[in-house]
Amino acid sequence: MTKTAIVTGASSGIGKAIAMKLAEENINVVLVARSEDKLTTLAKEINNKEGANALAIPTDVSKREEVEKMVKEAKKQFGSIDVxxxxxxxxxSAAVTDGQINDWEQMIDVNMKGVLYGIHAVVPEMKERKTGHLINIASVSGIEVTKKSTVYSATKFAVRAISMGLEKELAHTGVRVTNISPGMVDTNLTRRHTIQRKPLAPEDLANAVFYALTQPTYVNVNEITVRPV
Structure with missing residues (x-):
C-alpha cells in the first residue's frame, strides 16, 4: 500500500528536496507552504514522473484552522497520513537587543506553533492506527546559540524539546518521532548569512529523512544532527 507524507515548507529548499526524494520513492506527497505558484509548479513536476503523486495545498502553518483544513483535504485525497x-x-532578526518583536512573533508562530498544530492534527489517527512517523526539522541553532540567534535558537530548542517529549508520550503506540538538526544548508533562508565552509545541500537533509523513514518498524531514530565537514 502506498504511503502518504505531508511536507510543510515544501515550496523550496529542504522541504522541496524532501518532497522530491519521497516522490521518487513512490510515496504520495502533500505539498504545504504559503506560495501557491511554487507549490503548483512543483506538484506538476512531480506528477509528470512515473509512479509519483503530489497534491499542493497552500497553507499558513501558523494558523491552526488552515493546518486542520489542509490535513482534512489530504486525507480526502489519499486516505490516512503516514508521515x-x-x-x-x-x-x-533574532537578537533580543535588536528588539524586532514582529520578527520574534513570526518565528514563534511558524517555528513552534506551526509544529504543534501539525502534530495535533495527525497524531490522534496515527495512535488509533498504531502506526505513523513524525519528523521535525530543527537546527544546530537549537543546540548552540550565537549572539545573533537568540530568539531563533529558542524556537529550535523548543522543536527539539517537543520532539524529545513527544517520543516519550508516544512510546509503545507504534508512532515514531525523529528530530533532525541540520547545520548550514544552501537555501534562500541562509544565503544572506556569511558562510565559512561549504554548506550542506538540501538533498543531504532529504537523505537523512529517508534514512529515518526506512528503518524497521521497531527502530525509532530519535535524533539526527547533520553538519558540513
Missing amino acids: YINNAGLML
Whole structure:
C-alpha cells in the first residue's frame, strides 16, 4: 500500500528536496507552504514522473484552522497520513537587543506553533492506527546559540524539546518521532548569512529523512544532527 507524507515548507529548499526524494520513492506527497505558484509548479513536476503523486495545498502553518483544513483535504485525497514532516521555518532578526518583536512573533508562530498544530492534527489517527512517523526539522541553532540567534535558537530548542517529549508520550503506540538538526544548508533562508565552509545541500537533509523513514518498524531514530565537514 502506498504511503502518504505531508511536507510543510515544501515550496523550496529542504522541504522541496524532501518532497522530491519521497516522490521518487513512490510515496504520495502533500505539498504545504504559503506560495501557491511554487507549490503548483512543483506538484506538476512531480506528477509528470512515473509512479509519483503530489497534491499542493497552500497553507499558513501558523494558523491552526488552515493546518486542520489542509490535513482534512489530504486525507480526502489519499486516505490516512503516514508521515508528517514539520519543515516550515523562519529565520528572521533574532537578537533580543535588536528588539524586532514582529520578527520574534513570526518565528514563534511558524517555528513552534506551526509544529504543534501539525502534530495535533495527525497524531490522534496515527495512535488509533498504531502506526505513523513524525519528523521535525530543527537546527544546530537549537543546540548552540550565537549572539545573533537568540530568539531563533529558542524556537529550535523548543522543536527539539517537543520532539524529545513527544517520543516519550508516544512510546509503545507504534508512532515514531525523529528530530533532525541540520547545520548550514544552501537555501534562500541562509544565503544572506556569511558562510565559512561549504554548506550542506538540501538533498543531504532529504537523505537523512529517508534514512529515518526506512528503518524497521521497531527502530525509532530519535535524533539526527547533520553538519558540513
